[in-house]
Amino acid sequence: MSIEALHIKKSFGTFQALDDVSIRIETGELVALLGPSGSGKTSLLRIIAGLESPDSGSVNLYGENATDTSVNERRVGFVFQHYALFRHMTVFENIAFGLRVRPKATRPSEGEIKSRVGKLLELIQLSWLSDRYPHQLSGGQRQRVALARALAVEPRVLLLDEPFGALDAKVRRELRKWLRRLHDEIHITSVFVTHDQEEALAVSDRVAIMNHGVIEQIGAPGDVRGNPATPFVAEFLSDC
Amino acid sequence: MKYLLIALALLVITVILILPLGAVFVQAFDKGWDAYLVAIQDEETRSSIYLSLLATGVAVPLNMIFGVAAAWAVTKFRFPGKSLLVTLIDIPFGVSPVVAGLIYILVFGAQGWLGPWLAEHDIRIVFALPGIILATVFVTFPFVARELIPLMESQGANEEEAAMVLGASGWQMFWRVTLPNIKWGLLYGTVTCTARALGEFGAVSVVSGHIRGETNTLPLHVEILYNEYNYAGAFAVASLLSAVAVVALLLKKVVEWKNNEH
Secondary structure (H helix, E strand, C coil), X not given: CCEEEEEEEEEECCEEEEEEEEEEECCCCEEEEECCCCCCHHHHHHHHHCCCCCCEEEEEECCEECCCCCHHHCCEEXXXXXXXXXXXXXXXXXXXHHHHCCCHHHCCCHHHHHHHHHHHHHHCCCHHHCCCCHHHCCHHHHHHHHHHHHHHCCCCEEXXXXXXXXXXXXXXXXXXHHXXXXXXXXXXXXXXXXXXXXXXXHHCCEEEEEECCEEEEEECHHHHHHCCCCHHHHHHHHCC | CHHHHHHHHHHHHHHHHHHHHHHHHHHHCCCHHHHHHHHHHCHHHHXXXXXXXXXXXXXXXXXXXXXXXXXXXHHHCCCCCHHHHHHHHCHHHHCCHHHHXXXXXXXXXXXXXXXXXXXXXXXXXCCXXXXXXHHHHHHHHHHHHHHHHHHHHHHCCHHHHHHHHCCCCHHHHHHHHHHHHHHHHHHHHHHHHHHHHHHCCHHHHHHHCCCXXXXXXXXXXXXXXXXXXXXXXXXXXXXXXXXXXXXHHHHHHHHHHHHHHC
């Protein structure tokens, strides 16, 4: 269940978002893409998901070339920065969505959907909110629903775009720990984007530090902190 | 100062809006309920009602589809010429309906660009139902799109993207995510569009040819009756149109109120 992006280039108009970026994420790893805004980290994540297509380069998922596979066939879990919960659906229906849109042949029965959504609600500890609508939830609750919704389709990789960006510091730290524990439990290959150095170093197995559309350094939190490869990395990590 | 302004506004609204609307109904029932029914049940009136409903019934669904498609294209995609498209959508608001009618005569009329070809294939557009529908579609085109563009812009494409990542096909995404999110806006735009389509006079007047019992819509029929000094008839028919307007106004209020609930 590895992820591989090779020589990815992407520009928006005259802005070069990604300039020949390559990265390999091993099965079961939790990797952070860290960098200031405009460094290309979200573009890279969206290209891995299939929400954007690269100008050149290729994306391999699970050892197969997925560059031309459309987003709805990639079977990735994606958690959006502002959750993007379906506002007119209850928490239950939000989580069940990915199961309900499956073709008839592979769609689980109503009973099965119920039990699977029920299990996910337990996992995120929000069973009591299953009939609520997104606007009735707090930020942290929405975040967890978004995560459960992404996990419901049993994705082979999980991609998170600034998953804690819109939360206050306390909730942030709690969810962060919770995500790490969850990852240790289910070992799903995960990539998350953040601009918060402390968060990246605390949660991930490896950190990829990005700047101006290139990866400056990639390595374990201790390595990048102990041996910064470029002046940018040294400076970017210095305030934590 | 505050009360002076309120009083002034009320006075203007009463004189310009409420009194004339009331007058329509007073005039319509001037000769009593029976005379009203007779005027409405007149054969030519009935055929004009039928024609108006038919033209509206075709034009409004078309504009719902066009409107959703245009709003979707403009708000969910980046492409060159986007702002030009937004401007083009507004053309019917800027162009006089009479000009719109004349455009169709110029294109589809007997002396028009496509005239000879249409005559050869025995297709009648001008002075017939297709022309009336075309003119109505043109004039009411912006209502649905104008209502949806700001709404869809504010909602962004995030939920659609989420649906796609979760494995939804394009159609599933539209029916399960997009449409439920815009349903009240769509309904609001449709009500406005319907009211305007039923009441359209200028453009339809040019392309219809005023053939009684054939190409006369309700508003055109009002004018004919009035010009024939048949005031009771004219106002009876006009009261129907006014009633539609009042119903549309109430419906819009209900939709607004429902919309705010969510």
